[in-house]
Amino acid sequence: EVQLLESGGGLVQPGGSLRLSCAASGFSFDSYTMSWVRQAPGKGLEWVSTLSGSGDKSYYADSVKGRFTVSRDNSKRTLYMEMNGLRAEDTAVYYCAKYLAVAGLDALAVWGQGTTVTVSS
Amino acid sequence: AIQMTQSPSSLSASVGDRVTITCRASQGIGDDLSWYQQQPGKAPKLLIFSAAGLQSGVPSRFSGSGSGTEFSLTISSLQPEDFATYFCLQDYSYPRTFGQGTKVDIK
Numbered sequence: 001e002v003q004l005l006e007s008g009g010g011l012v013q014p015g016g017s018l019r020l021s022c023a024a025s026g027f028s029f030d031s032y033t034m035s036w037v038r039q040a041p042g043k044g045l046e047w048v049s050t051l052s053g054s055g056d057k058s059y060y061a062d063s064v065k066g067r068f069t070v071s072r073d074n075s076k077r078t079l080y081m082e083m084n085g086l087r088a089e090d091t092a093v094y095y096c097a098k099y100l101a102v103a104g105l106d107a108l109a110v111w112g113q114g115t116t117v118t119v120s121s
Numbered sequence: 122a123i124q125m126t127q128s129p130s131s132l133s134a135s136v137g138d139r140v141t142i143t144c145r146a147s148q149g150i151g152d153d154l155s156w157y158q159q160q161p162g163k164a165p166k167l168l169i170f171s172a173a174g175l176q177s178g179v180p181s182r183f184s185g186s187g188s189g190t191e192f193s194l195t196i197s198s199l200q201p202e203d204f205a206t207y208f209c210l211q212d213y214s215y216p217r218t219f220g221q222g223t224k225v226d227i228k
Binding site: 111 | 170212
């Protein structure tokens with residue numbers, strides 16, 4: 001069974017840092033592009049970042065560019081999001097998600113349960 | 122960035138109703154559009170990929186159509202478990218962008 005399990009969320013002060021993890025199982029992790037998507041309380045979904053299977057191509061939303069860094073350790077089957085300079089508007093549930101196919105189908109087929117980040121003093 | 126305009130933002134419907142939700146892209150995106158269902162407190166679930174492809178395990182009452190800039194998600198006969206919020210996502214270019222969401226509730 002394909003599974004994604006996020007961790008690392010919590011309460012952090014404005015300007016602080018946090019690292020999220022997404023542990024994957026049940027598929028060939030290093031073959032799949034992965035994404036982070038977030039959802040602020042009571043709001044819609046916001047795409048945050050995407051990283052290719054090999055880790056050589058990354059993409060970011062303008063709202064996080066320069067502050068967040070996506071990475072992966074394929075030997076540990078884990079996706080990461082390093083978040084620095086956190087702001088109140090970064091408060092959200094953060095989901096990791098797996099692309100539908102190795103190539104050509106970029107829909108987000110499998111999602112984790114999410115981890116909550118709260119930025120507040 | 123491509124903007125996705127989803128409508129309506131909410132609708133009320135009854136069990137058995139046919140429901141259609143629309144997404145409009147600010148520029149052509151071919152068929153690079155997917156649809157998601159989100160129940161309260163849960164992660165989103167993929168329903169439709171490539172505008173019209175039904176994801177494995179999704180009931181056939183869900184269908185998608187469209188290409189270019191106009192897309193729609195149709196539920197042919199609304200079931201109790203379909204009351205949820207629905208989002209579209211353009212998979213065409215970065216940054217990826219979601220529609221604002223459509224909340225479907227019980228009339």
